[in-house]
Amino acid sequence: MTQQIELSGINKYYGAYHALRDINLSIPKGAFVALVGPSGCGKSTLLRSLAGLETISSGDLVIAGERMNDMPPRKRDLAMVFQSYALYPHMTVEQNLTYSLRIKGVKKAQAKKAAEEVAAITGLSDLLHRYPRELSGGQRQRVAMSRAIIRHPKAFLFDEPLSNLDAALRVHMRKEIRALHDRLGATSVYVTHDQVEAMTMADHVVIMRAGVIEQQGRPLDLYDRPANRFVAGFIGSPAMNFIPAKIGENGRSLVLDLPGTQMLDLDLALQPGREVLVGVRPEHLVIAPPDQLGFDVPIVAIESTGATTFVTTQTSPEIVFVQNGRSSLQAGHTVRLGFALENVHIFDAASEQRLSGD
Amino acid sequence: MRRIIASVRDGRGFDFVLVGVPFAFLFALAGLPLIYNILMSFQEVDMFSLGSFIRPFVGIDNYVALFRQPETWPILTNTLIFVVGSIAGQFVIGFGLALFFWTSFPGASWLRGLFLVSWVMPGLVVGAIWNWILSGDFGVLNFFLRESGLITANIFWRSDPNFSLWAVVIANIWLGTSFNMILLSVGLSAIPGDLYEAADMDGANAWQRFWTITLPMMRSTIGAIIALGLIFTLQQFDLFAAITDGGPNNSSNVAQYWAWDLSFRQYDFGRGATISVIMTVFVMFAAAVYVRSTRHEVRG
Numbered sequence: 195m196t197q198q199i200e201l202s203g204i205n206k207y208y209g210a211y212h213a214l215r216d217i218n219l220s221i222p223k224g225a226f227v228a229l230v231g232p233s234g235c236g237k238s239t240l241l242r243s244l245a246g247l248e249t250i251s252s253g254d255l256v257i258a259g260e261r262m263n264d265m266p267p268r269k270r271d272l273a274m275v276f277q278s279y280a281l282y283p284h285m286t287v288e289q290n291l292t293y294s295l296r297i298k299g300v301k302k303a304q305a306k307k308a309a310e311e312v313a314a315i316t317g318l319s320d321l322l323h324r325y326p327r328e329l330s331g332g333q334r335q336r337v338a339m340s341r342a343i344i345r346h347p348k349a350f351l352f353d354e355p356l357s358n359l360d361a362a363l364r365v366h367m368r369k370e371i372r373a374l375h376d377r378l379g380a381t382s383v384y385v386t387h388d389q390v391e392a393m394t395m396a397d398h399v400v401i402m403r404a405g406v407i408e409q410q411g412r413p414l415d416l417y418d419r420p421a422n423r424f425v426a427g428f429i430g431s432p433a434m435n436f437i438p439a440k441i442g443e444n445g446r447s448l449v450l451d452l453p454g455t456q457m458l459d460l461d462l463a464l465q466p467g468r469e470v471l472v473g474v475r476p477e478h479l480v481i482a483p484p485d486q487l488g489f490d491v492p493i494v495a496i497e498s499t500g501a502t503t504f505v506t507t508q509t510s511p512e513i514v515f516v517q518n519g520r521s522s523l524q525a526g527h528t529v530r531l532g533f534a535l536e537n538v539h540i541f542d543a544a545s546e547q548r549l550s551g552d
Numbered sequence: 553m554r555r556i557i558a559s560v561r562d563g564r565g566f567d568f569v570l571v572g573v574p575f576a577f578l579f580a581l582a583g584l585p586l587i588y589n590i591l592m593s594f595q596e597v598d599m600f601s602l603g604s605f606i607r608p609f610v611g612i613d614n615y616v617a618l619f620r621q622p623e624t625w626p627i628l629t630n631t632l633i634f635v636v637g638s639i640a641g642q643f644v645i646g647f648g649l650a651l652f653f654w655t656s657f658p659g660a661s662w663l664r665g666l667f668l669v670s671w672v673m674p675g676l677v678v679g680a681i682w683n684w685i686l687s688g689d690f691g692v693l694n695f696f697l698r699e700s701g702l703i704t705a706n707i708f709w710r711s712d713p714n715f716s717l718w719a720v721v722i723a724n725i726w727l728g729t730s731f732n733m734i735l736l737s738v739g740l741s742a743i744p745g746d747l748y749e750a751a752d753m754d755g756a757n758a759w760q761r762f763w764t765i766t767l768p769m770m771r772s773t774i775g776a777i778i779a780l781g782l783i784f785t786l787q788q789f790d791l792f793a794a795i796t797d798g799g800p801n802n803s804s805n806v807a808q809y810w811a812w813d814l815s816f817r818q819y820d821f822g823r824g825a826t827i828s829v830i831m832t833v834f835v836m837f838a839a840a841v842y843v844r845s846t847r848h849e850v851r852g
Contacts, residue, residue: 246753266752268755284768293754293764294755297760
């Protein structure tokens with residue numbers, strides 16, 4: 195597959211502040227890539243550097259085979275959907291859509307036709323003569339998308355486009371954006387702080403923290419094999435539980451730092467006595483019969499959404515597990531929790547890097 | 553009546569009181585003189601009738617007589633040249649400076665603030681300074697023009713009928729530019745930056761961004777500034793008093809200065825009031841444009 199966007203060794207400094215650290219990322223043509231991370235992780239800076247709205251301090255940015263480092267935004271042929279939408283308030287929807295065409299000198303009739311075609315796709319046909327201030331948030335969002343679509347750019351850049359919409363509309367637009375992406379055969383880079391958006395929309399997820407790519411890969415690969423504690427905690431909701439533990443004297447067993455736990459056998463050899471963190475996702479914790487391996491924990495809180503029930507334990511650190519459907523458990527009960535060893539992620543306590551294999 | 557008092561006392565009529573106080577103030581200090589001025593333009597008011605309460609009513613005689621005077625049209629033309637010249641100069645230079653400071657180099661906002669010094673100076677002081685600069689014999693302006701080869705002989709700015717009006721226009725542009733610049737700077741900074749980023753991504757170069765984003769987004773500010781400029785230039789009096797005194801031979805006389813001259817030097821208060829009424833019509837028009845332009849502000 196040809197690479198549409200290729201970033202190698204990208205660094206970005208704001209004065210002494212190192213905003214992007216040695217970013218390497220290849221985006222194949224037609225891919226939907228999500229950049230995700232907590233605020234201040236550099237994901238927006240990376241997107242804006244792609245767009246040309248920020249300059250890159252060092253490294254190479256290649257778009258469709260051409261080095262673009264010093265190219266101004268208007269010559270990069272990328273379309274961006276802004277978080278604020280950035281619609282031109284003094285222009286009608288149609289004028290907003292055809293702005294890029296008019297700048298290029300496309301004939302009026304042709305631009306109008308293009309606007310009508312795009313509006314038909316995005317459901318704006320009846321709104322072409324309205325001004326942005328006369329539109330709802332969802333409609334503005336569509337205008338911003340349409341303005342990008344009409345250009346047939348080399349890639350679409352999305353900067354948290356759904357964060358100003360209400361929850362229901364957000365879920366809906368998520369599907370719509372992905373469907374549009376597939377329909378247009380576009381290449382998209384999508385910045386979000388919402389891991390659910392990233393997981394559900396993207397083919398390739400890039401998780402960033404403090405200007406560094408912590409891990410990138412297919413969404414479920416990140417879920418199944420997080421490279422470090424940060425990624426493990428970031429992906430999945432409710433978040434993964436981390437239980438401090440020690441490697442047993444034979445190097446092939448695990449002692450959890452919880453009252454009343456037994457040794458758990460490991461299928462990998464580690465240095466005896468090494469301090470580790472054991473990560474278990476809430477959905478992988480099961481209530482075990484008393485004669486099986488596990489640990490006894492008192493329950494402190496029960497939250498039910500109807501379909502699932504989240505149970506919180508009174509331990510330090512607290513552990514959350516999920517039960518399907520209604521739960522008969524109550525606060526104050528003590529249960530024995532167990533898990534299958536293949537669902538356990540082991541991280542080094544100091545470096546927080548993954549120790550367990552695949 | 554008792555109901556009105558009661559409604560004030562229980563707080564329900566309080567809003568009317570709040571509106572009423574400034575309204576009464578405005579009426580007493582602006583409304584009454586305005587009405588009185590209109591009334592005077594239909595009366596014969598001179599040294600003999602000034603002291604009496606009931607003055608001879610002359611209908612539109614003042615208006616007719618005014619337009620029969622030979623100096624009326626030249627003075628109205630001067631007024632038009634003064635207004636258009638001043639506003640154009642103030643606006644173009646002010647916009648240029650606003651765009652220049654908008655690039656936000658180190659110290660930009662500090663320097664921009666300093667520019668306001670020219671605006672806070674009294675017109676008479678500005679007039680005195682420009683008298684020196686414009687002076688025919690030792691003026692700095694003549695020096696620069698001569699040294700740069702633009703002129704061969706000194707221009708007597710204040711006493712040459714071909715230049716006297718422009719002498720005041722130049723001083724007035726200097727006086728009003730910074731006010732234009734500040735208002736335009738505010739207008740520029742109110743344009744969201746992401747619009748420029750979006751336009752840049754859409755392929756627009758700096759020149760296209762200026763014409764398609766900056767100018768249309770500034771429409772209400774520009775409308776307001778032109779309307780205010782019209783009001784301020786029609787009020788400009790001090791500079792004429794300080795620089796040319798309307799002369800020589802009315803070559804730099806304008807309506808507002810002439811109105812004062814007629815009333816307080818020639819003591820023909822009726823005719824002075826007549827000119828004021830004509831000017832009021834223009835200012836009202838400008839005020840209407842100004843109010844409309846502030847109402848039509850574009851919001852995203």
